[in-house]
Amino acid sequence: MKGIIFTEFVELVETTFGYGVANALLEGCDLPSGGAYTTxxxxxxxxxxxxxxxxxxxxxxxxxxLLEAYGKYLFPKLAEQMTAMSLKFDGALDLLCSLESIIHKEVLKLYPDAELPSFNIKKINAKEILMEYRSCRPFAHLAKGLIDGCGDYYQQTLSVSMKHLNTDTEFSTLITVRQS
Ligand code: HEM
Structure with a gap:
């Protein structure tokens, strides 16, 4: 997984829980990388x-x-990358509908080794979409937080609900997003 996901996580822990908790966290985990993350x-x-x-x-x-809070914190940071890629959207639902077909596709061009989930996205109507998250990694709650952060970013109120459909071989979650 790309370094930005780790450096921003450590930053969130430092700002929310303080340096003491961040140090205890990194020291207590016995991480293969040693916890000295770079972007x-x-x-x-x-x-x-x-x-x-x-x-x-x-x-x-x-x-x-924690994963949801992290997603919410992470979204504006990823949005900076999106702007650097010259991607612009009309609002949260417009962005979410382009997540698989445009955003993560561009991410893969930049970082061919990126580990991304797959999203099957259906527009129900102008105010509601259904996103089917599928991944071999368990990050559906991170996705929910990112969607919440996307709503905040565009100053739009979204209600997000999840239904887990995990199987033995894959993490799968149906995420419904409604804009009010
Ligand atoms: C609300 C919008 C978004 C959602 C729901 C979303 C969802 C996710 C999730 C759940 C992951 C974790 C990997 C997994 O589950 O298997 C991920 C990874 C990632 N996403 Fe997105 N994403 C969003 C927007 C963006 C944007 C705007 C960018 C940047 C242009 C971006 C770039 C990345 C990157 C770099 C990774 C890490 C890949 C790796 O570590 O190898 N995402 N995304």
């Missing part, structure tokens, strides 16, 4: 899961809530 590096996605699991123990906040 240009690539690390095993299992490290984020270890960090989230340990942060849950340190703070008492459930792991899915």
């Amino acid at each position: 240009v590096g690539t690390y095993d996605h299992e490290e984020i899961l270890s960090l989230v699991g340990r942060l849950q123990k340190l703070t008492g906040t459930p792991a899915p809530d």
Whole structure:
């Protein structure tokens, strides 16, 4: 997984829980990388899961809530990259409808080794879409947080609900997004 996902996570922990918790987190995880993340590096996605699991123990906040809070924090940072790629959208739903066909496609051109989920996106009507998240990594709650962050970014109110359909071989979640 790309370094930005790790550096921003550590930054979120530092700003939300303080440097003491961030240090305890990195020291207590026994990470293969040693935890000295850089934006240009690539690390095993299992490290984020270890960090989230340990942060849950340190703070008492459930792991899915931590992943959602992280997604919300991460979105504006990813949006900067999007602007650098000259991608522009009319609002949250417009962006979400282009996530698979444009945004993550451009990400893959830039970083051919990026580990991305697949999204099958259906427009129900002008105010509602259905996103089917599929991945071999368990990051549906990160996706929910990113969608929440996308709503904040465009100052639009979104209600997001999830239904997990995980199988033995794949993580799969139906995400409904309604704009009000
Ligand atoms: C609301 C919009 C978005 C959603 C729901 C979303 C969803 C996700 C999820 C869930 C992952 C984790 C990988 C997995 O689940 O298998 C991911 C990874 C990633 N996404 Fe997106 N994404 C969004 C927007 C963006 C934007 C705007 C960018 C930048 C232009 C971006 C770039 C990336 C990158 C660089 C990764 C990491 C790939 C890797 O580490 O190898 N995403 N995305």
